[in-house]
Amino acid sequence: MxxxxxxxxxxxxxxxxxxxxxxxxxxxxxxxxxxxxxxxxxxxxxxxxxxxxxxxxxxxxxxxxxxxxxxxxxxxxxxxxxxxxxxxxxxxxxxxxxxxxxxxxxxxxxxxxxxxxxxxxxxxxxxxxxxxxxxxxxxxxxxxxxxxxxxxxxxxxxxxxxxxxxxxxxxxxxxxxxxxxxxxxxxxxxxxxxxxxxxxxxxxxxxxxxxxxxxxxxxxxxxxxxxxSEYVVINMILPVCFLCVINIFVFFLPAESGERIGFSITLLLSVAVFMTILSDSLPQSSRPQIAVLCYFLFSQLMVSILMMVFTIFGLRFYWMSPERPIPVYLKRFSQTMGWLVGCQCFKRRKIIDVEEPERIPDSGKDEYNIKSVAELDETPHEADEHTTWHKIASDFDNFCIIFFILLIFLTNAVFCGRLLNPQL
Known part of the structure; x- marks a missing residue:
């Protein structure tokens, strides 16, 4: 079958x-x-x-x-x-x-x-x-x-x-x-x-x-x-931020050193050259909108320029002739800065005369000599009626330190906020 x-x-x-x-x-x-x-x-x-x-x-x-x-x-x-x-x-x-x-x-x-x-x-x-x-x-x-x-x-x-x-x-x-x-x-x-x-x-x-x-x-x-974004953050954003932070230290340099202008110009040129090098890496597009990073870099350049201009004004105050009268608005500015700062580190030391006993050898008696002693003036220096140009320059430096710290913090906060929250 x-x-x-x-x-x-x-x-x-x-x-x-x-x-x-x-x-x-x-x-x-x-x-x-x-x-x-x-x-x-x-x-x-x-x-x-x-x-x-x-x-x-x-x-x-x-x-x-x-x-x-x-x-x-x-x-x-x-x-x-x-x-x-x-x-x-x-x-x-x-x-x-x-x-x-x-x-x-x-x-x-x-x-x-x-x-x-x-x-x-x-x-x-x-x-x-x-x-x-x-x-x-x-x-x-x-x-x-x-x-x-x-x-x-x-x-x-x-x-x-x-x-x-x-x-x-x-x-x-x-x-x-x-x-x-x-x-x-x-x-x-x-x-x-x-x-x-x-x-x-x-x-x-x-x-x-x-x-x-x-x-x-x-x-x-x-x-x-x-x-x-790691490469861009490490090689572009952070260096610019650090350069602007370092620029603040120009106001900590003594005016007598003569290095303030050179320091600020050097850092300004560093920021400008760095941005020129980075221009080829930035997105070259204007539509639909320029990158927020471009505005951020431009703001940091403007901050560096403002620091240099404020440095020049501070030196001008410092080297002003003592015979020249101080305007009322600058005296009020100095009083306001004294009220804002208002801490021991910004209070002025003054020279006062005090009497101290001193034994003279072979005399058998004590005599009092008058010595000049530096004593901390507990009265804030804004109350000092004898305001000088050096004090105006010092108050202006304090103002610049506070102002630019806040300005840099604000620009960085706005930039980071825009990147992290695009809806803002």
Missing amino acids: YFCILVVIALYSPRLVMGNNSSVDTQLYKDLLLNYEKNVRPGINYSYPTMVECEFTLAGLNRFKEIDSKISILGVFAIQWFDERLSWNPYEYGGILSTLVPENLLWKPDIAITNSHSGIRFLYGGGFHIRVLYDGTITLTTGDTYDLYCTADVTYYPVDTQTCYMAMVLWNSYPWEVTFDHVDVYKNMDNFTSTNPSWDVTETTMYTTVDQTLALTILNIRIRLKRL
């Missing part, structure tokens, strides 16, 4: 007995393309559109140039659809489950990238093969480096995040003819082969929309990037 069954199978299924070899694959290839028209879309019932599935894998982020609004990514697409004309029975072809067919011989969805940086281009070129399964499932796998147009918002540089899109359409097909059925993103970042030293990819999503006006199905890939 079983022998008869084997004989019948051998007689009526010669190709299955033949096994899988090049001859069978060649015959399959010829049979599939016989009477096949690549310019006609597949579909048993044209009342329904041809459904196309798409999966995207972001393999790497090559570069992102904000000034050129250009992002370069390495991506891989796996596109699937069903073509009933390319199906066969594996038992009739030696158990062959799939085969490869050149792409120029088959129908495929004409997907075009609309926001390519070099103009509209199709997703895939030519010269590759398409995998055809026995049930009519077609799998097209393609990958390339894609240069896309992406407008950058560098307002919160260097802690900014950017969102870029890759927009694709079915170029010559209406939504009721060909449309996307299932789209997805392969989210395993272990295959992220090309890491970028300045950016991290935080999110990659894919979704479809239909433009009713243009009658187009649009496939969008959204890529969110986060800038790595």
Whole structure:
């Protein structure tokens, strides 16, 4: 009984007995393309559109140039659809489950990238093969480096995040003819082969929309990037802050040393030269808004210029002729500073005469000598009626120290607040 069954199978299924070899694959290839028209879309019932599935894998982020609004990514697409004309029975072809067919011989969805940086281009070129399964499932796998147009918002540089899109359409097909059925993103970042030293990819999503006006199905890939800010903070922001803090110590230098002007000019030139070197690293974009960091660096330069100007005024007060009368507003300024400071370290020492007993040798009696002793005047110096230009200069230095400490703290607080809370 079983022998008869084997004989019948051998007689009526010669190709299955033949096994899988090049001859069978060649015959399959010829049979599939016989009477096949690549310019006609597949579909048993044209009342329904041809459904196309798409999966995207972001393999790497090559570069992102904000000034050129250009992002370069390495991506891989796996596109699937069903073509009933390319199906066969594996038992009739030696158990062959799939085969490869050149792409120029088959129908495929004409997907075009609309926001390519070099103009509209199709997703895939030519010269590759398409995998055809026995049930009519077609799998097209393609990958390339894609240069896309992406407008950058560098307002919160260097802690900014950017969102870029890759927009694709079915170029010559209406939504009721060909449309996307299932789209997805392969989210395993272990295959992220090309890491970028300045950016991290935080999110990659894919979704479809239909433009009713243009009658187009649009496939969008959204890529969110986060800038790595450690390099900018350590090499740009902190050095400028330290230079401005050091600049405050110009008011601690004695006016008699003659080094105040040289010290302030040296630090001002240091800040200016440092900002000139950093100008190439700053984002050169004015739209939609200049980076907050540019305003911050400019404010620090203005602070250094103000310190130099205030230093000149302080020296002018110090070297003013004693014969020149002191204006009333400067005396009031000195009194106000004395009231604000109001601590022991800012109270003036005065020279007073005191009598101390001193025994004269071989005289046998005590005599009193008058000595000049420096004694701390408990009365704040703002009450002193004999205000001098040196005291005006000293009070002006104290004012500059307090003013610039508050000013630097305020500018840094505003800058950090804007970066940490963009809604402000």
